[in-house]
Amino acid sequence: DAGVIQSPRHEVTEMGQEVTLRCKPISGHNSLFWYRQTMMRGLELLIYFNNNVPIDDSGMPEDRFSAKMPNASFSTLKIQPSEPRDSAVYFCASSRTGVNQPQHFGDGTRLSIL
Amino acid sequence: AQSVAQPEDQVNVAEGNPLTVKCTYSVSGNPYLFWYVQYPNRGLQFLLKYITGDNLVKGSYGFEAEFNKSQTSFHLKKPSALVSDSALYFCASAQSGANNLFFGTGTRLTVIP
Numbered sequence: 001d002a003g004v005i006q007s008p009r010h011e012v013t014e015m016g017q018e019v020t021l022r023c024k025p026i027s028g029h030n031s032l033f034w035y036r037q038t039m040m041r042g043l044e045l046l047i048y049f050n051n052n053v054p055i056d057d058s059g060m061p062e063d064r065f066s067a068k069m070p071n072a073s074f075s076t077l078k079i080q081p082s083e084p085r086d087s088a089v090y091f092c093a094s095s096r097t098g099v100n101q102p103q104h105f106g107d108g109t110r111l112s113i114l
Numbered sequence: 115a116q117s118v119a120q121p122e123d124q125v126n127v128a129e130g131n132p133l134t135v136k137c138t139y140s141v142s143g144n145p146y147l148f149w150y151v152q153y154p155n156r157g158l159q160f161l162l163k164y165i166t167g168d169n170l171v172k173g174s175y176g177f178e179a180e181f182n183k184s185q186t187s188f189h190l191k192k193p194s195a196l197v198s199d200s201a202l203y204f205c206a207s208a209q210s211g212a213n214n215l216f217f218g219t220g221t222r223l224t225v226i227p
Contacts, residue, residue: 004157033214043158043204043217056214091157099146099208100165103215105157 002026004106006092012112018080021109024073025094033103034067034077035091043091049075050097082113116141118207120218127195128226135190135221137205146208147188148215149179153201161203164188175199195225 005024013019025032033048047057052069060067064083069075079086089110093103118139127133139145146165150158162173169181179190190203202222206215 042219045214045217048214093157099210099212100163102148102160102163103158104160105150107155107157 004092004094004104006090006106006109008109009107010110010112012114013082014114015083016081017113018078019082019086019111019113021077021090021092021111023075023077023092023106025075025092026104027073028096029094029104030072030097031095031101031103032069032075033093033095034075035093035105036088037091037108038088046077084113087111087113116207116209116216118147118205118216118218120203120205120221122221123219124222124224126224126226129197130194133192133195133199133223133225135203135205135223137188137190137218138186139188139205139207140186141207141209143210145188146210147179147181148206148208149173149177149188149190150204150206150217151201152204152220158204161190197225197227199223200225 007022031050034046036044046059047067049069067077089108091105091108093105095101095103148163149161152158161177162171164171164181172178177192181188202220204220205218208215
């Protein structure tokens with residue numbers, strides 16, 4: 001059973017550029033989550049989807065961030081334009097629907113904005 | 115408001131000794147509690163959960179956690195620590211009716227050979 005797959009694993013780009021992070025959840029999982037992890041702020045939930053519909057995007061830092069889930073097997077997190085303070089590790093996680101279901105995390109995308 | 119607290123940023127323990135990583139929670143209603151572990155350059159991995167039932171929950175890699183309602187705690191334990199247990203541990207809570215988790219700030223466990 002393949003886990004959550006994220007790409008790219010590493011991304012280095014200059015400020016002002018558009019960045020797109022990709023996630024393939026585990027097949028059969030209805031919920032998908034995007035997190036950001038930094039030393040200063042720890043693990044932050046950015047947005048989560050249930051059945052491809054965004055349920056809570058209150059964690060999205062600002063309008064430069066957007067996320068989509070066009071189908072059950074793919075999601076993107078886009079930053080445009082990117083800024084140095086966006087540098088972090090971004091994780092995608094998926095789970096079956098239900099508060100008692102554990103989340104399965106990808107190995108993250110390490111993003112560096114120069 | 116819902117939250118979890120991990121009062122220790124760092125825990126050091128000698129190999130072979132018992133380990134405890136502390137977590138307290140603040141959840142309205144019945145709490146759903148989880149422990150996750152993160153190894154370097156990896157995503158979080160699920161260890162165990164408490165939903166209902168027995169207060170002592172057993173999970174992966176020999177870990178267990180005890181739900182204590184009166185103390186609002188959910189401490190992670192292991193009888194005998196291994197060097198390979200060295201990692202970052204996160205406690206998390208969820209609320210009935212919601213699908214998202216609230217994570218603690220993490221505790222870095224170092225097992226000394």
